[in-house]
Amino acid sequence: MQPGDVRIPAAELTTFAAAALEKAGAKRPHAQAVADHLVASNLAGHDSHGIGLLPAYLKHSREGLVDVNAEPETVHSAGAIVKLDGHDAWGRVAGEAAMKAAFPKADELGLCAVTLSNSHHLGRIGTYGEMAAQEGFAALFFVNVTDHDPMVAPYGGTDSRLGTNPVCIALPPTGTKPAFLLDMATSRIAMGKARVAANKGLRVPFGSIIDSNGLPTDDPSGFKGFEQKGALAPFGDHKGYGLAFAAELLAGVFSGGGTIQPGNERRGGIRNQMMAIVLSPDAFGDPAAMEREMDAMWDYALASPPADWDSPVIAPGDPERALKKRRSAEGVPLDPETLKQLNDAAKAAGIKRQLG
Structure with a gap:
């Protein structure tokens, strides 16, 4: 604070x-x-x-960049695949609809690949991972964003060509451990974190932002008040760039909602596409044995002696x-x-x- x-x-x-x-x-x-x-x-x-x-x-x-009356619609369902069109509905509404469409298929078939196109801003993707985990499923999410200018520079580039393209992985809780939740942007920092830092007059880690001249900086002032002057950098250099590119293709291409390339419309809104793979652990083996292995791995990882004794190792x-x-x-x-x-x-x- x-x-x-x-x-x-x-x-x-x-x-x-x-x-x-x-x-x-x-x-x-x-x-x-x-x-x-x-x-x-x-x-x-x-x-x-x-x-x-x-x-x-x-x-x-x-400005009509979200349809306040829209309801998401299932446009294709065959086997383990289901596709939804958000019709520019509120992202929270569309994201929940996608999860509710996926869960019965994953329960019946062991897994479901669900895509969502043309959704308003989905917000924190970890929410949908938590939904899956609470229902006893594991899930992987890949998301891209369209309808506005790109925000993230490709590795080695000097201007923005990608979105922050979050990736999320969730696993259900065991009898003794809470749910595992990895939820991250593929940029070094999220666009919103740059905005919050700019509003507070704070600096960000050097190199997490590229200024309008294409140079690394720690000054987020170009992102104040929902503006954008400059670009965000991918996390992990070429590794984060590759993951962002993969999320762009998996979410944008498979959903049919499109990628951020300039041939697609940019009205100045926030439109998300998503690819989620929902898995039922019961379909992959003995649930009790799987839980024991997860608990053992959890205990092993967190038992590492901390580099700072005031900050013990924690789980995602x-x-x-x-x-x-x-x-x-x-x-x-x-x-x-x-x-x-x-x-x-x-x-x-x-x-x-x-x-x-």
């Missing part, structure tokens, strides 16, 4: 966001689902995908669980700039209530 930040209870943020979204035309159940999704991201520590996105969502609703998913517990009790921290953006956006939408 930085000087000047304020903590606001999650319930207050959710009520505020839902009211603004409903005022902007969202159906009440959709407004509530999207608001819950945004604030849940804050609770998990992913402020880049949290309520700070509400001004952009409200702007998209005004542990930071989110810890922050959720703390922020649920103490409130969600918001910096003054984000708070101002939220209040200004809500006021423009016709909401008199102000945060802070």
Whole structure:
């Protein structure tokens, strides 16, 4: 938490966001689902995908970049494959629909490959991984983004040509261990993290951003207020670049929703495509033996002597669980700039209530 930040209870943020979204035309159940999704991201520590996105969502609703009345539709279902078209519906609504379409097939056939095209911003992809894990499934997710200019430079390049293209892998909990959750952008930092840092006047790791002249920098000011001057760098150099490229192709091509190449429309919105592979562990062997092996591997990895004894080795998913517990009790921290953006956006939408 930085000087000047304020903590606001999650319930207050959710009520505020839902009211603004409903005022902007969202159906009440959709407004509530999207608001819950945004604030849940804050609770998990992913402020880049949290309520700070509400001004952009409200702007998209005004400009017709999200269809506030749309419902996702299953357009193809054969064997272990199911394809959905989001029809520009709210991402949280479309993402949940994709998961609900995949689960019965994975349960019956052992696995399901589900694609989703033309969805508004899906938000934190880890949410859908958590959905799968809670239902006892493992899942892999590959996501790309279209409808706006690219944000990430290819390895060795000096301008943006890709999206942040998140990848997520989730495995269900065992009898003694929580769910495994790896959820990451394929850029060194997410676009939202650059925006949050810019709003707070903070620096980012050097080289995670390329400035408008194509040079590495630690100054995120070009990303303040949903602007973009410069590009994000891929994580892990050529490795992250390759993974981002793979997510672009798997999500954009297999879904039919398209990739970020300029032959596809760029209206200035956020449109996601997704490829998810949902697996039923029961179809792959003895569930009890699999759980024992997972527990043993978990214990072995976390028993490594820590480099810093004040920071023990943890498992993917542990930071989110810890922050959720703390922020649920103490409130969600918001910096003054984000708070101002939220209040200004809500006021423009016709909401008199102000945060802070």
